[in-house]
Amino acid sequence: MPDLVVIHYTAMETAEAALARLCDPCAEVSAHWLIDERGVLVRLVAEPDRAWHAGAGAWGGVTDVNSRSIGIELANRAGTPFPAPQMASLEQLLDGIMARWDVPPERVIGHSDCAPGRKIDPGPKFDWARLAFGGRAISVPLRGGGDAGDCAAFVAAMRVAGYTGSDDPALLLAALRLRHRPWAGGPRDGTDMALARDLARRFPVDRTRPGP
Incomplete structure (x- = not known):
C-alpha cells in the first residue's frame, strides 16, 4: 500500500515525448501520473500498483521506494518554472491521493529527497512553499x-x-x-544546521505526526 508521494520532473522537451518514454517498456521507467504544462492529467499506472519511478532511492527505513510510493511526473524541460495550471492540477491530484491513501504532508517528497546526489528533480524552480501553504507538503521556518x-x-x-x-x-x-x-550557496552554515534539526524534531520519519 503506498504511503509516500514522490514528485519528479520529466526533463524532456515536450509532454508528448515524456509520455512516449514512460509508456515504452524498453525504457524501464514509469510513473503513476503525468501532468502536462496545461494541467492535463494522464494516469499511467494504477495507484495501488508498483511503478518504476524512484530508482534506488530511500526514505527513512524505506529502501524500495517504488513499492511504497505514488510517482507524479511533471512535464518540464528541467530548471524552468512550473505553470500555474500545472501546479493547480498537481494540488487537486495531491488532495485526492492524500485522502485515498492517508498520506501525511511530510511524506510528500521530491525525487531529490530520496536520491541525494543522484537526482535533483523537481528542482530549484519547484514551488514547495505553495504546497506547504496548502497543507500538501511541509516546511519549517528558516532561522539564521x-x-x-x-x-x-x-x-x-x-x-x-x-x-x-x-x-x-x-x-x-x-x-x-x-x-x-x-x-x-557556499558551505553549510547555521541556517542549514537549524533547518536539519527542526525537520528532525518536527517531522521524524518514525512518527506519523510532527513533534512539539
Whole structure:
C-alpha cells in the first residue's frame, strides 16, 4: 500500500515525448501520473500498483521506494518554472491521493529527497512553499545564526528527518537546500544546521505526526 508521494520532473522537451518514454517498456521507467504544462492529467499506472519511478532511492527505513510510493511526473524541460495550471492540477491530484491513501504532508517528497546526489528533480524552480501553504507538503521556518555544527550531527539530523539515501554531508546539504533554500550557496552554515534539526524534531520519519 503506498504511503509516500514522490514528485519528479520529466526533463524532456515536450509532454508528448515524456509520455512516449514512460509508456515504452524498453525504457524501464514509469510513473503513476503525468501532468502536462496545461494541467492535463494522464494516469499511467494504477495507484495501488508498483511503478518504476524512484530508482534506488530511500526514505527513512524505506529502501524500495517504488513499492511504497505514488510517482507524479511533471512535464518540464528541467530548471524552468512550473505553470500555474500545472501546479493547480498537481494540488487537486495531491488532495485526492492524500485522502485515498492517508498520506501525511511530510511524506510528500521530491525525487531529490530520496536520491541525494543522484537526482535533483523537481528542482530549484519547484514551488514547495505553495504546497506547504496548502497543507500538501511541509516546511519549517528558516532561522539564521548559530553554528554549522559538525558533519556527524548534520548527517544524524538529516537521517532522522528521512534523508537516508546518502551519508555524504555534501550530498545531503545539496538535497536539503534544493527543497528548502534553493537560493543558498557556499558551505553549510547555521541556517542549514537549524533547518536539519527542526525537520528532525518536527517531522521524524518514525512518527506519523510532527513533534512539539
